[in-house]
Amino acid sequence: KRGSKHFKLSNNMEDDFMLLENKSFKVATYSEVQNTHHIHIKGEITEPEDYVDLLNFLYTVPSNDEVNLHINSGGGNVDTANEIISAIQVCPAVVNGHIHGYCASAATGILLACHNYVVGEGATFMIHCVSAGYFGKLPDMLSHGDHLKRMGLNTLNNWYEGLLSKDEINNVSKGVDLWFCADEIRDRLTKRSEYLNCQREDDLEIDVPKQLLS
Numbered sequence: 339k340r341g342s343k344h345f346k347l348s349n350n351m352e353d354d355f356m357l358l359e360n361k362s363f364k365v366a367t368y369s370e371v372q373n374t375h376h377i378h379i380k381g382e383i384t385e386p387e388d389y390v391d392l393l394n395f396l397y398t399v400p401s402n403d404e405v406n407l408h409i410n411s412g413g414g415n416v417d418t419a420n421e422i423i424s425a426i427q428v429c430p431a432v433v434n435g436h437i438h439g440y441c442a443s444a445a446t447g448i449l450l451a452c453h454n455y456v457v458g459e460g461a462t463f464m465i466h467c468v469s470a471g472y473f474g475k476l477p478d479m480l481s482h483g484d485h486l487k488r489m490g491l492n493t494l495n496n497w498y499e500g501l502l503s504k505d506e507i508n509n510v511s512k513g514v515d516l517w518f519c520a521d522e523i524r525d526r527l528t529k530r531s532e533y534l535n536c537q538r539e540d541d542l543e544i545d546v547p548k549q550l551l552s
Contacts, residue, residue, distance in 0.1 A: 373403045375431075383414030383444050386421055393425045401430035407452060408436045413443025416468065416493065423451040437461045437523075447497040455527050463518040465498065467510050500533035501526050 377392065399405060407426075413419075426433050426448070435452030442464035449455065468490035494507045502510070510516060518526065 373400075375399065375403060375405045376408060377405060378408045378410075379445065379448065380410050381412075383411055383418050383448075385415060386418045389418055389422060393421060396422075396425035396429045396433075399429060399431045403431040405429065405431050405433045406436060406456075407433055407448070408438075409441050409445050409449055410437070410439040411442070411445035412440055413445045416444050416447075419444035419447050420493075422448050426451040437463070440464075442466075447493070450497055450501065450530075457520055457523050457527070459520050461520045461523055463523045464515060465502070465510055466515045467513055468493065500530035500537075 375395075377395070396405070432454065433452045434454040434456060435449040436456040436458075437449060438456075438458030438460055440462050441449055442462070443466060446463060446465055468486055491507075491511050494502075494510055498507060498510075502516070506516065
C-alpha cells in the first residue's frame, strides 16, 4: 500500500542499539527487540572481501527477524553486488530495501533483490551498461570484451526483467543511461511485482495439475 512519501515500509524503531562497523557498510542491531536490523550500504561498492561480515549476517539471520537495507550508492563492483544479491535471495529473514538518495548501477541490482521496497521522495535510480577496463594482448582484450558483452546482457536481463521493457534493455546494452525519479521508481516497482507474481502463478500452473488448484 503506497503512502504519500513511501512505497512500502515495515519497521520497528527503537532508540537503544548496538552499531557494528566495517569498511563499506554498517550493521545496526537493536539490542532490546533483537528482531529488527539496519544495514547501510553507502558510497562505492568495493571488493568482495569487504563484505564478508555482511554476507555471513544475511546467511545466518533468524527467519523471524526483519532486515532493513538502506542504500545510497552509485554502484561499483558487479561481482560483489551479485554475491550480495545471492545472499539476499536465500536470506531466512525478510529484507526491506530502502532508497532515499542515489541508487545507481550495481546498487540497483541489490535493491531489486530485496523482498519489499521503501522509496523516499529524494530517490534517484539509474541504470546503465557494464563498464570495465582491461590491459593485455590484443586477442585477450577482444576475448574479454566479448565475454563482458555476454555477461552484461545477461545481467541486464536477470536484474531488470519486469522493470524494463525488452527495447529498454536493448538500448541500455548499447550505452543508453536510464534515469528515474521517486514516482517513476514506485510505478516501475509496482508493475515489476505484478509481472513477477504472474510469472510465479504461471510456473505453479505448469507444475501443479489445475484440479489441485481449484
